[in-house]
Structure formats: structure tokens, C-alpha cells
Amino acid sequence: MSNFLKKIQEKISAFFLDEEKPLQESPTIEPNFALEDTQAVTVENDTTSLDILKDLNKSLVQKKKEQSDEIVDSDYWWCFPGHPPVENVHSFEEIDDEKVCAELNRRIDKDEFPVIEIPDNIMKTLSILNNPEFDFGDVSHLINRSPSMAGEFIKVINSSLYSRGIIIQDLKLALPRLGKENVKALLYMYSTKMCFVNHPLFNKLAENIVDHSYATAIIASYLSQRYYPDPDGAFLAGLLHDIGKLGILKAISETYKLPKKSDFEVNLEIFDNILPALHEKAGRFLAENWKVNKTVISAIEHHHDFMDCGFAEDEQLAYHLSALVNIADTIARILGYGQRIDAVNIFSLPATIDLSISRDYEAISFLNNIPGIVTFKSQEK
Ligand SMILES: [Fe+2]
Numbered sequence: 592m593s594n595f596l597k598k599i600q601e602k603i604s605a606f607f608l609d610e611e612k613p614l615q616e617s618p619t620i621e622p623n624f625a626l627e628d629t630q631a632v633t634v635e636n637d638t639t640s641l642d643i644l645k646d647l648n649k650s651l652v653q654k655k656k657e658q659s660d661e662i663v664d665s666d667y668w669w670c671f672p673g674h675p676p677v678e679n680v681h682s683f684e685e686i687d688d689e690k691v692c693a694e695l696n697r698r699i700d701k702d703e704f705p706v707i708e709i710p711d712n713i714m715k716t717l718s719i720l721n722n723p724e725f726d727f728g729d730v731s732h733l734i735n736r737s738p739s740m741a742g743e744f745i746k747v748i749n750s751s752l753y754s755r756g757i758i759i760q761d762l763k764l765a766l767p768r769l770g771k772e773n774v775k776a777l778l779y780m781y782s783t784k785m786c787f788v789n790h791p792l793f794n795k796l797a798e799n800i801v802d803h804s805y806a807t808a809i810i811a812s813y814l815s816q817r818y819y820p821d822p823d824g825a826f827l828a829g830l831l832h833d834i835g836k837l838g839i840l841k842a843i844s845e846t847y848k849l850p851k852k853s854d855f856e857v858n859l860e861i862f863d864n865i866l867p868a869l870h871e872k873a874g875r876f877l878a879e880n881w882k883v884n885k886t887v888i889s890a891i892e893h894h895h896d897f898m899d900c901g902f903a904e905d906e907q908l909a910y911h912l913s914a915l916v917n918i919a920d921t922i923a924r925i926l927g928y929g930q931r932i933d934a935v936n937i938f939s940l941p942a943t944i945d946l947s948i949s950r951d952y953e954a955i956s957f958l959n960n961i962p963g964i965v966t967f968k969s970q971e972k
């Protein structure tokens with residue numbers, strides 16, 4: 592028997608002899624070595640070894656199936672009982688939902704929807720990034736001039752998706768990990784957030800939407816390791832998917848005379864008749880203005896209605912990206928980043944089915960890592 596086969600046998604024996612580890616405490620992703628190893632043994636033309644390997648492999652698959660069957664979904668985050676309902680949703684008497692919706696819709700169609708202004712210092716950074724010879728050192732130097740902007744980058748980069756447990760403070764090291772397009776998108780996001788800094792009524796709401804977007808981006812990028820071929824596109828689409836909500840709030844704050852302060856909590860539920868209906872369209876408008884790539888724009892536009900909008904044969908990437916953002920959005924909300932969500936089991940969502948996320952041992956191990964991946968908020972506290 593080859594050394595290689597012996598090694599596999601040892602692995603499998605170790606697997607069987609191992610005491611049942613509680614998945615929730617130590618999630619691991621078992622290496623998918625069966626196919627590679629089968630090919631390796633075939634090359635050696637060792638048919639007896641191949642039969643043994645097949646038997647062991649079958650046992651391993653069976654064992655994993657039993658393990659995943661034993662898992663009780665309700666013990667895990669992906670089977671979510673729902674957040675408590677929001678009581679006493681208030682409203683602004685200055686806002687007539689129907690009229691505001693019609694007016695904003697018209698402005699998007701007529702190309703009159705307000706774009707997000709990019710401050711000069713960010714414009715300068717963006718133009719450096721647009722130079723094919725750009726250097727991340729120059730970019731980080733400019734970003735570091737604004738401690739609040741640098742803080743936003745550090746916050747995202749220190750999610751364990753990028754930091755792998757080591758706290759990163761040096762932007763020069765961090766930016767290349769994010770990649771050029773994602774650095775640009777974070778600059779757009781930061782500019783958008785800055786629009787609300789002097790707006791006490793919507794400032795907190797804007798911060799919540801931005802944090803939800805960071806979480807969605809990180810989760811989408813993580814999921815893409817198994818379920819989508821482009822992690823950078825996934826991050827970008829996750830980051831910008833709800834940018835339309837911020838655009839709409841900005842348009843409302845500029846168009847309607849609202850009080851400077853309110854004696855009630857301003858939450859997203861107040862705008863439930865406006866944002867869900869319009870934010871995808873407004874998001875497409877803003878992303879087009881920023882010249883984001885077409886697949887990402889499609890995902891921004893269809894992250895809620897991807898099942899009904901009929902993607903063409905050559906748009907399958909956009910279709911899968913929309914589904915990926917949809918599920919990342921739901922997961923972010925389950926984990927407390929974003930608007931409340933009703934009871935849901937991730938494995939029964941249409942997006943999960945479209946992305947072929949089957950409920951097997953590997954998928955469960957992989958998904959179980961997600962709460963640990965999105966850690967940027969807890970590090971801040
Ligand atoms: Fe959305």
C-alpha cells in the first residue's frame with residue numbers, strides 16, 4: 592500500500608476515533624481530499640488500494656451525513672427565531688409616503704436624483720487609484736490624514752476575514768488585501784456617511800446602514816470562498832447593495848423640511864413604505880454614477896427580486912451575485928447588523944437553493960464560522 596494511502600487511512604481512522612466534537616465550539620472545515628487522492632492512487636494503478644480507499648471514502652461520507660443529520664438546526668444561528676417586533680413605529684407628519692415615493696421615482700427616471708458629493712480629499716485619493724501606476728503607500732498616506740476615514744478602513748480590515756486574528760493598524764499593509772476596487776467603494780461609502788454627519792436626525796440611521804453594509808460585504812466575500820467565483824465582486828456588491836437607502840434618506844432630508852431633532856427614535860421602520868420599494872433602483876442610479884461594474888450594479892438592483900426579474904443566459908454571474916448578496920444581507924440582519932428580521936432558516940431560503948448551498952457537514956462547518964468572521968463592531972467596544 593502506498594504511503595499516500597496510508598496517510599489517508601490515518602486521517603480517516605483519526606476521524607472515526609475522534610470523540611464527537613461539538614461543532615458549535617470548534618467549527619472546522621474538513622479537507623475535501625477524497626477526489627484528489629482517488630486520482631493519485633489511480634495513477635499508481637493500485638486497484639486493491641483503490642477499493643480500500645473507496646470503502647473508506649464511502650464510510651467517511653456516511654459518517655458525515657450522520658453527523659449533519661444529528662445537528663439540530665435550532666441550536667445554531669442560521670435557524671433564527673426572529674427579532675422582537677418594533678413597537679410604536681412613529682412617522683414624520685411632513686412626509687406623505689405615497690407622494691415621496693412617486694416624487695423620488697420620478698427624479699430617478701428623469702436623472703434628477705441627487706448624487707452623493709465626493710469631498711475633495713477623497714476625490715484626490717480616487718484619482719490616484721484610477722492611475723494604473725498607483726501606489727498603495729500614497730493612498731494610505733492620504734487616507735491617514737483623516738483619522739475618521741482611516742478608522743473606517745481599519746474597522747473593516749480587522750474583521751477576521753482579512754486580519755486572521757491579528758489586529759492591523761497599518762493601512763499600507765491593509766489596503767492591498769482589500770484591493771483597489773474595494774478601497775474605492777469604501778471611499779464612496781465614507782463620503783456617503785459624511786453627508787449625514789451634520790444631520791442629527793438621520794446620522795445614527797446612516798451609521799446603522801453603513802455597518803449593515805460592512806457586515807454584508809464581509810459575509811458575501813466569505814461565502815464566495817465556496818459559492819461564488821469572485822470574492823472582490825462579492826465584497827463590492829455587499830458593500831454597496833443598500834447605498835440607495837442612504838441616497839433616498841439624503842434626498843428626503845434635502846427636500847422636506849423636517850425637524851432638527853425628534854422626540855422618538857428614528858429607525859428604518861419609519862420608512863418602510865419608501866425604502867424597500869425604491870432603494871434598489873436608487874442604488875443602481877448611484878452605482879452607475881460611480882461607474883461600478885455592470886455585474887455589481889445588477890446585484891445592487893436585484894438583491895431582493897433576483898428570482899422574478901429573469902436574468903438572461905449570459906447574466907448568470909449577476910444572478911448568482913444577487914442571490915449571494917441576498918443571503919449575506921439576511922445573515923447580517925440575523926447577527927444584529929441591520930434592520931430587524933422575522934424568523935428564518937437559512938437553508939430554506941430561495942437564495943440558498945439557487946447557490947446550491949446544501950445542508951451537508953462541510954456547509955454547516957463553513958457557515959458556523961460566520962459570526963466569528965464579522966467581528967468589527969465588537970472590537971470597537
Ligand atoms: Fe436591500
Ligand SMILES: [Fe+2]
Binds near residue numbers: 803807832833929
Ligand atoms: Fe441590506
